[in-house]
Amino acid sequence: MDLYLTSAHVKSQSSISITGSKSETNRLLLLQALFPEVTLENTSNSDDSEVMIIALKSSDELIDIHHAGTAMRFLTAYFSIQVGRTVTLTGSKRMKERPIKILVDALRQLGADIDYLENDAFPPIKITGKRITENQVSLKADVSSQYISALLLIAPKLENGLELTLQGEITSVPYIQMTLSLLKEIGVKTTFDENIISVSPKSITKNPIVITVESDWSSASYYYSIVALSPIGIQIKLSSFKKDSFQGDSALSEIYKNFGVETTFNSNSIVLTKTQDPNPQNLNLSLNHTPDIAQTIAVTAFALGIGCNITGLHTLKIKETDRLEALQTELTKLGASISVSDESLTLNPTAEIVPNITIKTYDDHRMAMAFAPLALKVPIIIENAEVVSKSYPTFWEDLKQIGFAVETV
Numbered sequence: 001m002d003l004y005l006t007s008a009h010v011k012s013q014s015s016i017s018i019t020g021s022k023s024e025t026n027r028l029l030l031l032q033a034l035f036p037e038v039t040l041e042n043t044s045n046s047d048d049s050e051v052m053i054i055a056l057k058s059s060d061e062l063i064d065i066h067h068a069g070t071a072m073r074f075l076t077a078y079f080s081i082q083v084g085r086t087v088t089l090t091g092s093k094r095m096k097e098r099p100i101k102i103l104v105d106a107l108r109q110l111g112a113d114i115d116y117l118e119n120d121a122f123p124p125i126k127i128t129g130k131r132i133t134e135n136q137v138s139l140k141a142d143v144s145s146q147y148i149s150a151l152l153l154i155a156p157k158l159e160n161g162l163e164l165t166l167q168g169e170i171t172s173v174p175y176i177q178m179t180l181s182l183l184k185e186i187g188v189k190t191t192f193d194e195n196i197i198s199v200s201p202k203s204i205t206k207n208p209i210v211i212t213v214e215s216d217w218s219s220a221s222y223y224y225s226i227v228a229l230s231p232i233g234i235q236i237k238l239s240s241f242k243k244d245s246f247q248g249d250s251a252l253s254e255i256y257k258n259f260g261v262e263t264t265f266n267s268n269s270i271v272l273t274k275t276q277d278p279n280p281q282n283l284n285l286s287l288n289h290t291p292d293i294a295q296t297i298a299v300t301a302f303a304l305g306i307g308c309n310i311t312g313l314h315t316l317k318i319k320e321t322d323r324l325e326a327l328q329t330e331l332t333k334l335g336a337s338i339s340v341s342d343e344s345l346t347l348n349p350t351a352e353i354v355p356n357i358t359i360k361t362y363d364d365h366r367m368a369m370a371f372a373p374l375a376l377k378v379p380i381i382i383e384n385a386e387v388v389s390k391s392y393p394t395f396w397e398d399l400k401q402i403g404f405a406v407e408t409v
Contacts, residue, residue, distance in 0.1 A: 002358070002409040003385040003396065005375035010230045014402040015237040018220060020044045020213030021247055022391050023175065026052050026070050027182050028211060030078055030153050037205055038186055041212045042240065046391040065091045067363060067390060069098060070146055072123060076103055077150035080112035081157055082129035088117065090124035094363060100125065102139065103147040110134045110158075135160035138167055141195060144315050145172035148197075149179040155199035156188045166195040171315065174248025174289050181246045185211055215240045217249035218366075219392045220270070221296040224252050225373040226402070227272045228259035228300050236402065239269035248290045255293075258283055259300055278304055280349070288312030295370035298327055298345060302336050303377050307349040314343035326362050330371065333357050353378045365390035372399060381409060 025044035032038040033056045043049060051068040055075055065071040072091055079087045090096070101121035104114050113128040135158060139148060148164065155162035170176070180190045180197070186209050189200040215238070223236050241250075243265040253263035253270070260278045264271040283306060287294050291313050301308040316323035324340040331338050334357050337348035355378035361367040365387050372395075374380050388395040400406050 001384065001386045003382045004379065004407045004409050005372060005382060005399075005404060006379045007375050007404040009403055010226060010234055010236070010376070011403040012233065013235050013237070015239075016223065016398050016402065017239050018215040018392075019046075021216040022046045022048050022070070022218070023178065023216070023247060024182065024213045025049045026074060027149065027153060027179055028213065029053060029056060030074050031182065031186055033078065034154070034157050035186055035202070035204055035209075037207060037209055039208060039210045041210065042215070043213050044216065044391075045393055047389045047393070048391060061086060062088045062090065065089065065095065067092050067095060069095070072098070072100065073103055073144075073146045073150045074153060076100060076114070076125065076127065077107060077154045079127040079129055080107050080114060081132055081154050083131050085129045086126065087129075088124055088126050092363075096123050098122070102143050103150055106137050106139055106147070106151060109137045110162075131159065133159045136163045136165075138165040141166035141168040141170040142314070143171065145175035148176055152176070152179050152183065152190075152197065152199055156183065156202035158201060161201045162197075162199045164197045164199075166197070170195065171312075172248065172289050172291070174246070174251075178246035178248070182211075185209075214242055214245060214247065216391070217241070217245060217247040217252060218292050219369075219395075221249060221252055221293045222369045222373060222395070223272060224256045224259075224261055225296050225300045225303075225370070226376065227261050227274050228256060228278070229303050229373050229376040230274050232260070232274050232276060234274045236272045237269055238272065241265075241268075241270045249293050251290050252293060255285065255297065256300075259304060259306075278306060280306055282307035282309065282349070284308070285310050286312045291315050292366065294345065295323060295327055295366050298331065298338075298347060299370045299374060301347055302331055302334070302338075302350060303353065303374055305349050305351055307347055309344065309346045311344045313345060323364065323366070326360075326364065326367055330359050330367070333359075334374070355379050356381065358383055361385070361387050363387055365392070369395055372404075375404060 020042040022044040029052045048068045115126045117124045191198045260276040262275045335354045358381040359371045
């Protein structure tokens with residue numbers, strides 16, 4: 001399904017309710033499977049979370065997680081400790097190109113039994129669940145935080161807990177902190193001292209634990225972009241969000257001040273207001289801890305004619321697509337002057353945007369949603385727009401609600 005997007009204006013004082021964070025939901029679903037006393041509210045309605053739910057309930061020997069990278073990593077750890085059970089984890093063609101070696105090596109250090117079935121270092125993998133007594137493992141600190149979180153999430157069920165040593169400068173610290181905070185919320189003792197993370201074992205209890213999942217800050221990023229590209233005075237209210245969020249992407253509230261957007265925190269919501277035109281000076285940003293919002297920021301800067309240099313993006317090479325190459329290709333079609341390296345992006349100021357360009361999404365939900373706000377400047381076509389269901393199934397309906405014209409091509 002391709003969509004043609006145009007919009008004369010955004011309805012001011014619009015209000016959107018965004019479901020729970022995919023990142024928090026997927027972590028909590030795994031913890032709930034390990035500790036049944038946990039009850040969850042406001043969970044994500046994303047495809048990725050649905051995949052997690054189905055996989056965790058399945059008794060099949062073959063489990064296909066399709067495009068869900070988080071599920072592949074978290075479930076690899078989960079099934080490695082399901083004693084007496086053998087599972088094959090597989091996925092889409094792209095999933096079979098996304099490396100899993102770093103996590104598999106770490107689990108093998110702990111004593112897990114995991115085999116590659118096609119190509120070394122990549123899914124599909126065969127996992128034979130074992131009782132794991134080893135409790136010390138080391139990882140390079142600049143790897144995807146999902147590898148680290150996968151180990152931390154199963155740690156309370158390991159007989160002797162886990163001591164994880166991270167070597168070097170740590171990437172995506174907020175996502176690690178999110179995992180540790182959720183562990184603490186269900187009663188697990190943890191410490192994070194310099195580069196060593198310790199997690200104590202925990203037993204199942206009869207005491208119920210109810211956790212409400214905060215709404216997804218990554219999904220909020222697209223509304224920050226929409227407000228930034230709108231006239232001064234436009235407001236959009238989003239719920240349910242917290243000022244003291246576990247989610248690293250809550251950094252949006254500070255980053256988007258560069259684009260003239262102010263964030264007001266209320267008891268259970270945020271209000272985004274376009275207060276001024278942005279400063280046209282080039283932006284220099286490090287997104288080492290929040291790489292998932294890079295696409296949205298790059299598109300916003302391009303649409304406003306602002307140059308930017310964004311670093312800390314090395315994990316984008318192994319996402320649903322190579323997001324750096326994809327950004328370069330699609331922004332260039334629109335008239336951008338852009339260059340990328342293995343871990344950075346440089347965008348030069350551009351005065352004009354080429355209209356009626358078809359944006360290829362590469363089976364990547366964030367490509368579709370990050371480019372959608374451009375319709376406030378020029379008409380665009382989003383190819384395979386249904387890919388948004390991976391994290392935000394109601395995205396196009398919500399855009400219509402605030403004033404976008406969205407037509408099927």
